[in-house]
Amino acid sequence: xxxxxxxxxxxxxxxxxxxxxxxxxxxxxxxxxxxxxxxxxxxxxxxxxxxxxxxxxxxxxxxxxxxxxxxxxxxxxxxxxxxxxxxxxxxxxxxxxxxxxxxxxxxxxxxxxxxxxxxxxxxxxxxxxxxxxxxxxxxxxxxxxxxxxxxxxxxxxxxxxxxxxxxxxxxxxxxxxxxxxxxxxxxxxxxxxxxxxxxxxxxxxxxxxxxxxxxxxxxxxxxxxxxxxxxxxxxxxxxxxxxxxxxxxxxxxxxxxxxxxxxxxxxxxxxxxxxxxxxxxxxxxxxxxxxxxxxxxxxxxxxxxxxxxxxxxxxxxxxxxxxxxxxxxxxxxxxxxxxxxxxxxxxxxxxxxxxxxxxxxxxxxxxxxxxxxxxxxxxxxxxxxxxxxxxxxxxxxxxxxxxxxxxxxxxxxxxxxxxxxxxxxxxxxx
Amino acid sequence: xxxxxxxxxxxxxxxxxxxxxxxxxxxxxxxxxxxxxxxxxxxxxxxxxxxxxxxxxxxxxxxxxxxxxxxxxxxxxxxxxxxxxxxxxxxxxxxxxxxxxxxxxxxxxxxxxxxxxxxxxxxxxxxxxxxxxxxxxxxxxxxxxxxxxxxxxxxxxxxxxxxxxxxxxx
Amino acid sequence: xxxxxxxxxxxxxxxxxxxxxxxxxxxxxxxxxxxxxxxxxxxxxxxxxxxxxxxxxxxxxxxxxxxxxxxxxxxxxxxxxxxxxxxxxxxxxxxxxxxxxxxxxxxxxxxxxxxxxxxxxxxxxxxxxxxxxxxxxxxxxxxxxxxxxxxxxxxxxxxxxxxxxxxxxxxxxxxxxxxxxxxxxxxxxxxxxxxxxxxxxxxxxxxxxxxxxxxxxxxxxxxxxxxxxxxxxxxxxxxxxxxxxxxxxxxxxxxxxxxxxxxxxxxxxxxxxxxxxxxxxxxxxxxxxxxxxxxxxxxxxxxxxxxxxxxxxxxxxxx
Ligand code: NA
Ligand code: NA
Numbered sequence: 001x002x003x004x005x006x007x008x009x010x011x012x013x014x015x016x017x018x019x020x021x022x023x024x025x026x027x028x029x030x031x032x033x034x035x036x037x038x039x040x041x042x043x044x045x046x047x048x049x050x051x052x053x054x055x056x057x058x059x060x061x062x063x064x065x066x067x068x069x070x071x072x073x074x075x076x077x078x079x080x081x082x083x084x085x086x087x088x089x090x091x092x093x094x095x096x097x098x099x100x101x102x103x104x105x106x107x108x109x110x111x112x113x114x115x116x117x118x119x120x121x122x123x124x125x126x127x128x129x130x131x132x133x134x135x136x137x138x139x140x141x142x143x144x145x146x147x148x149x150x151x152x153x154x155x156x157x158x159x160x161x162x163x164x165x166x167x168x169x170x171x172x173x174x175x176x177x178x179x180x181x182x183x184x185x186x187x188x189x190x191x192x193x194x195x196x197x198x199x200x201x202x203x204x205x206x207x208x209x210x211x212x213x214x215x216x217x218x219x220x221x222x223x224x225x226x227x228x229x230x231x232x233x234x235x236x237x238x239x240x241x242x243x244x245x246x247x248x249x250x251x252x253x254x255x256x257x258x259x260x261x262x263x264x265x266x267x268x269x270x271x272x273x274x275x276x277x278x279x280x281x282x283x284x285x286x287x288x289x290x291x292x293x294x295x296x297x298x299x300x301x302x303x304x305x306x307x308x309x310x311x312x313x314x315x316x317x318x319x320x321x322x323x324x325x326x327x328x329x330x331x332x333x334x335x336x337x338x339x340x341x342x343x344x345x346x347x348x349x350x351x352x353x354x355x356x357x358x359x360x361x362x363x364x365x366x367x368x369x370x371x372x373x374x375x376x377x378x379x380x381x382x383x384x385x386x387x388x389x390x391x392x393x394x395x396x397x398x399x400x401x402x403x404x405x406x407x408x409x410x411x412x413x414x415x416x417x418x419x420x421x422x423x424x425x426x427x428x429x430x
Numbered sequence: 431x432x433x434x435x436x437x438x439x440x441x442x443x444x445x446x447x448x449x450x451x452x453x454x455x456x457x458x459x460x461x462x463x464x465x466x467x468x469x470x471x472x473x474x475x476x477x478x479x480x481x482x483x484x485x486x487x488x489x490x491x492x493x494x495x496x497x498x499x500x501x502x503x504x505x506x507x508x509x510x511x512x513x514x515x516x517x518x519x520x521x522x523x524x525x526x527x528x529x530x531x532x533x534x535x536x537x538x539x540x541x542x543x544x545x546x547x548x549x550x551x552x553x554x555x556x557x558x559x560x561x562x563x564x565x566x567x568x569x570x571x572x573x574x575x576x577x578x579x580x581x582x583x584x585x586x587x588x589x590x591x592x593x594x595x596x597x598x599x600x
Numbered sequence: 601x602x603x604x605x606x607x608x609x610x611x612x613x614x615x616x617x618x619x620x621x622x623x624x625x626x627x628x629x630x631x632x633x634x635x636x637x638x639x640x641x642x643x644x645x646x647x648x649x650x651x652x653x654x655x656x657x658x659x660x661x662x663x664x665x666x667x668x669x670x671x672x673x674x675x676x677x678x679x680x681x682x683x684x685x686x687x688x689x690x691x692x693x694x695x696x697x698x699x700x701x702x703x704x705x706x707x708x709x710x711x712x713x714x715x716x717x718x719x720x721x722x723x724x725x726x727x728x729x730x731x732x733x734x735x736x737x738x739x740x741x742x743x744x745x746x747x748x749x750x751x752x753x754x755x756x757x758x759x760x761x762x763x764x765x766x767x768x769x770x771x772x773x774x775x776x777x778x779x780x781x782x783x784x785x786x787x788x789x790x791x792x793x794x795x796x797x798x799x800x801x802x803x804x805x806x807x808x809x810x811x812x813x814x815x816x817x818x819x820x821x822x823x824x825x826x827x828x829x830x831x832x833x834x835x836x837x838x839x840x841x842x843x844x845x846x847x848x849x850x851x852x853x854x855x856x857x858x859x860x861x862x863x864x865x866x867x868x869x870x871x872x873x874x875x876x877x878x879x880x881x882x883x884x885x886x887x888x889x890x891x892x893x894x895x896x897x898x899x900x901x902x903x904x905x906x907x908x909x910x911x912x913x914x915x916x917x918x919x
Contacts, residue, residue: 018519019534020512023541030544037606037659044658045646047548052648054499054577055492057767063498064467169773238778240474241770247470254467272460273505279463280502281511294646294660298606302643349643481742481762488765555654562673564749565765569673 004301007032011292011342021338025288032295049290053283057243061160061170063279064246068155069111070271071253072227073120075262080220081106082124087209087217094196094203096132097142098189100125104146105185106221108153109228110253112160114336114373118147118381122388128206135202136392138195141400144381145188145408148370151336153181155231155249158340158369160242161286162362165341166348169359170242171235175429176359176422180367180415187407195403223260227252236429282337289341302349309350316354320416323347324368331372335380339372340365363422367415371408374401444590448508451587455501462497469494486566496573500580507584510591512538535592542585549578605638605822608661610645610652615792617814620849621720621842622665625816628837628845633830639663656817657713665816669750676893677705678813680905681721682751683890684883685807687912690786690854691847693811694720696911698843704904708897711815715823717834718816718842722786723854724808725752728799729782730775733869735803737878743781746774751886752810756784758882771795784809787857788850796857800866805879816842851917 007028014024026046034042053059072078085102089095104121111117122143129139151158154174163170196203209217231249234240240248257263296302309319330339344365351361373381382397415421473487484490506512522530553574555561561570607626609618618641626639639662646655652666653674668678681697697719727734734740740759747756747763756763764780774780775798782799783789786808790796816838823831861868871879887905894901 014537016518017530017534018514019537020514022512023538026541026545027537033660041659043544043548044552044654045660046544047552048647048651048654048658048660050545050549050581051552051574051577052651055496055573056648057488057492057495058769060466060470060491060495063463063495064470067463067467167769171773171777236777238776239478241766241773241777241779243766243770244470244474247467248474250467251471269456269460272463273456276459276463276498276502277506277509277511280499280506283499284503284506284512293644297642297644297646300643345644477744477762477764481744483744483762483764486765552654559671560673561671564669564672565753565763567672 003032003036003299004296004304007292007295007299015334021335022284022288025292025342029288029291029293029295033291033298036295036298045294046291049287049294053287053290058164059283059286061243061246062157062282063275064250065112065155065157065160066278066282067271067275068246068250068253069113069116070275071250071257072107072110072224073116074267074271075223075253075257075260077110077221077223077256078103078107078120078124080217081224082121082128084214084217084221086128086206087214090206091208093200093205094138094192095206096125096129096134097138097192097196097203099206100129100139100142101146101185101188101192104143105149105153105181106224108150108181110155110224110231110249111150112155112157114147114150114370114381115384117150118144118384119388121146122385126389132206133204135400137396137400138192138202139400140382140385140389140392140397141402141404142188142192144374144379144385144397144401145191145404147381147384148373148408149181149184149188152177152184152363152366152370154178155246156366157282158336158366159362160246161282161337161340162344162365163242165344166358166362168362172359172426172429173362174232174235174242175425176363177366178425179421180363180411183411183414183421184367184370184408187411188404191403191407223256227256285337285341289345292342293345296346301346305346306350306353310353316356317416319350319354320356320364323351324364324412324416327365327368328371328375331368332375332377334372336369336373340369357419357423359426360419360422364412364415367408367412371405371412374398374405374408444594447590448587451504451508451583455504459498459501459505462494462501466491466494466498486563486568489563489566489568492563493568493573496577500577503584504580504587507542507587508591531595532592535588535595539585539588539592542581542588546578546581546585549574549581553578604640605662607639607641608646608652608655608664609641610647610649610666613641616788616849616853617665617846620853621846622816624845624849625718625837625842628841629834632833632837633826636830637826637834653714653817656819659819659821661819662822663717663816663818665814667750668813668815669748669752672749675710676890676897677708677710677899677904678719678815679751680705680890680894680901681813681908682811683887683905684751684755684805684809684879686811686908687807688724689847689912689915689917690721690723690811690850691844691917692912692915694843694847694850695840695915696908697721697813698840699911700904700908703907704899708894708899711817713820714817715820716815717818717838718846719813720816720843720846720850721811721813723788723811723850724805725755725784725786725810725812726805727782727784727803727809728790728795729801730778730799731781731801733801733803733867735869735872735875737875737882744779745782745784746771746780747784748812750812752784752812754886755810755883758886759879768793772798775799786811786850786854787861788853789857791857791860792853796860796864796866800861800864802861802866802868803875804868804870805876806870809879814846 011028030042081103085099089098107117154177159173163173231245235242235245376398386394473484477483553571557571611617629637646660649666650670652664655661656664668675687693740761745761747753771793775795891901
């Protein structure tokens with residue numbers, strides 16, 4: 001236990017000193033393993049992890065879901081999504097922000113990444129919100145927060161990683177994410193309503209769209225719905241496994257982009273190369289995490305932690321609350337994916353020992369991760385918006401996400417205390 | 431961080447070299463990833479419509495993935511794209527920053543060298559034991575050698591990035 | 601003070617292999633050496649099943665086990681004890697395997713670089729599916745089965761089964777959603793993979809369609825660091841003693857698996873004489889192929905198989 005705590009301390013120092021997170025985890029994991037066992041074994045451990053993860057079939061889902069998201073982004077479906085949700089919500093107070101949230105939710109259903117969701121929607125939603133005189137804070141806040149839905153509503157790269165690390169059924173994790181994702185949309189809509197009723201100036205009404213036109217606008221979103229139902233329907237109808245679903249989804253998104261004439265050879269190459277770079281980035285993160293996890297494992301941290309916590313003799317829910325606090329604090333410093341790969345291998349054996357459902361825990365972890373994406377000082381979705389909209393101050397965006405952050409805490413509490421929100425659909429599918 | 435300027439002739443040569451690597455690796459990585467995608471699609475189609483999945487699709491996927499990841503690593507390294515936290519960047523005095531950069535790059539380099547070196551040994555072992563894949567019986571050692579070499583190439587790129595940034599400091 | 605030795609397992613602690621074979625064996629080792637050799641199970645495995653030989657060889661863990669089939673190309677001799685129709689009892693097969701290893705396979709030197717402590721095979725592999733009780737090759741033709749690698753895959757292919765080659769960990773996922781129609785597995789695994797409900801039709805093939813062979817190894821330096829007396833004590837509770845312990849646990853687990861199927865109301869039928877004859881005909885080339893490969897490794901394959909069969913036939917399984 002002490003050894004792993006020293007390891008964690010060193011890891012934190014290296015990360016704060018700006019050493020890339022995968023490298024920091026690899027170095028601490030390697031030295032720790034070498035000290036605990038011996039350096040010959042530690043060297044061999046490095047190559048075992050690198051070669052295993054470099055050709056691990058279960059992980060093939062990661063590049064393919066990333067590819068799917070990148071094709072969808074390229075296809076321009078986001079415009080139709082926004083147009084349609086605008087038709088339904090635009091005339092309300094804060095209606096454009098609401099439309100943004102709903103469009104983000106829809107985009108999340110075909111994109112596995114929060115960053116891609118935020119980046120894509122910012123290009124679509126920001127111009128119209130500016131046109132109607134929205135405050136930058138509400139406009140950017142709704143995009144940054146709406147983007148976080150990308151990792152909870154399936155497909156989700158983070159849920160896949162969680163499933164692989166904990167050996168949980170990815171299909172079940174995906175099913176478990178749907179209702180909490182919808183709850184997230186509702187909570188965010190509530191946050192917009194509350195924020196605009198406190199200060200109506202930040203979100204003026206848009207144009208009223210007549211009902212026939214509203215329904216007509218739905219025609220534009222069939223592509224998203226089709227892709228979502230192919231991927232999720234295929235998994236639950238047993239036509240393919242969740243691992244294969246990624247390949248099917250990517251092929252579908254590719255064909256879609258092709259038929260919409262949004263694909264040149266140059267764009268295709270760009271999409272593929274970008275996806276490959278992101279894949280390599282995630283894999284190095286994973287390799288670092290596995291090296292570090294092996295060190296933590298041989299010094300007996302998971303067992304010691306579980307024993308330690310069981311020794312407290314408190315209600316398991318107190319443990320959950322403490323864990324949530326740990327995540328929210330870590331989430332301030334760490335980027336989402338790093339947080340997941342760093343913490344899940346350490347915590348999940350303990351949660352299992354305490355008798356918690358790992359599918360439910362996965363959803364809880366993803367929701368705290370979503371929160372981490374919009375909390376200062378390191379909120380990746382906020383930075384994405386900053387990159388897309390250089391003229392907006394980071395402080396303004398952080399101010400804008402505050403109501404959503406509060407909505408997230410409410411949602412997290414509901415999900416923690418009512419596991420059925422996550423598990424209802426899982427049980428339904430048997 | 432801008433590393434390269436045209437006035438620096440060595441950096442110019444380096445630029446050419448980097449361009450060459452990108453022009454070589456980008457099509458390769460694109461093909462491998464596209465192949466992975468198409469393979470899953472046709473495997474599922476084959477299984478359902480023709481009752482004959484693609485033999486060894488799993489292993490072909492694994493091989494393509496290794497190619498995507500390790501070629502991707504080279505591209506990623508040349509873009510300095512690994513995940514970092516620059517939380518305390520504003521508090522680090524400017525004088526210390528170059529030293530900090532050197533140390534960080536040395537750590538990165540050490541990690542890449544160790545991975546490359548150990549993968550090389552592992553590839554040799556795999557060749558000696560005659561390790562193969564389960565279904566297609568493809569030999570594993572060439573793929574592991576490839577992983578080792580690509581990690582090494584990434585290391586070389588990092589080394590050049592370091593040298594160039596040192597020159598820029600002067 | 602004894603040095604703490606690590607044992608790495610890719611299966612969870614509750615799996616019969618860990619709970620009923622490895623942990624009791626570790627206990628036996630501790631007792632036999634008066635506590636001087638004390639092996640502890642790590643909370644989490646250090647890698648994929650296919651890496652375990654290297655994990656132990658390079659000292660990441662002091663000891664571990666895995667299936668031979670996970671490193672194709674490395675082991676050919678062990679495939680001999682995986683062939684169809686070798687016996688109904690894992691205990692008899694495992695003990696016979698150890699004896700055959702000592703007499704024939706050892707000179708093939710397949711475990712170079714590690715200390716081989718024991719071998720075992722699981723119980724007879726059977727046919728399980730979600731459609732109907734298969735009673736002929738025609739019934740199986742075109743069915744999609746999740747198949748393991750090695751001999752089991754070759755047997756399945758010989759029977760006209762469409763093999764879906766996915767990791768064993770995805771078995772439940774594949775079957776529950778109907779991606780796969782069935783599996784070939786021993787009775788035990790149906791329960792431990794939690795697929796009793798999704799493959800309600802089982803055909804028992806007397807003497808088994810195949811067996812999967814496993815090995816238990818220790819890091820060579822670790823083993824060499826023991827005193828000669830301790831080495832002897834460790835081997836006394838390993839080797840044949842381990843084969844017996846493990847085989848017996850497999851047989852018990854198979855009985856539990858069968859009871860679980862019956863409790864769930866699954867149909868369990870024995871293969872008809874005609875079906876058995878069909879299977880024998882379809883798979884007989886596997887034995888010929890293996891004998892050839894064994895001969896290439898300098899081992900008399902035919903003699904080894906004959907010896908193995910004799911040992912199984914003469915072994916008294918006392919339940
Ligand atoms: Na999503
Ligand atoms: Na944060």
